[in-house]
Amino acid sequence: MSDCKFCLNEPFDDLRLVTELKSSFVYMGAYQNKFVCRAIVSLKTHRNELFELTPVEMYEFTQDCARVAEAMKKAFPCDKINYGIAGDVMPHVHMHLVGKKKDGPMWSNMFSTQVTGEEPVTSEEQDRMIEKLRSAL
Numbered sequence: 360m361s362d363c364k365f366c367l368n369e370p371f372d373d374l375r376l377v378t379e380l381k382s383s384f385v386y387m388g389a390y391q392n393k394f395v396c397r398a399i400v401s402l403k404t405h406r407n408e409l410f411e412l413t414p415v416e417m418y419e420f421t422q423d424c425a426r427v428a429e430a431m432k433k434a435f436p437c438d439k440i441n442y443g444i445a446g447d448v449m450p451h452v453h454m455h456l457v458g459k460k461k462d463g464p465m466w467s468n469m470f471s472t473q474v475t476g477e478e479p480v481t482s483e484e485q486d487r488m489i490e491k492l493r494s495a496l
């Protein structure tokens with residue numbers, strides 16, 4: 360879609376590209392203070408709903424998400440990776456991956472991507488985290 364920010368594949372908001380995988384692009388944002396780490400895996404092809412993916416797309420997208428989750432857990436030790444797809448505002452299929460700790464916020468609850476009151480990390484820290492995740496992939 361021409362007006363979809365994920366389809367344009369250019370950095371937007373606080374997101375920066377980590378890498379390109381088989382079926383997706385991986386991004387990390389600047390809001391990394393609430394949880395251990397957060398990343399987004401965005402499908403390369405524009406689809407609004409999971410049921411619109413072909414079986415091959417579904418398999419490859421899931422594989423990409425699992426690969427990123429494993430790399431996140433390696434690069435940023437945490438107790439659990441949470442996975443979430445919402446897309447109310449940005450319907451292009453993208454998975455939020457969030458590393459959480461048992462003694463951290465929202466443990467045993469669905470994470471929220473709301474960043475109210477959360478300060479972004481510095482640009483240098485964001486770059487450092489991106490490089491750390493990239494190296495673990």
Ligand SMILES: [Zn+2]
Nearest residue numbers: 363366405451
């Ligand atoms: Zn799109």
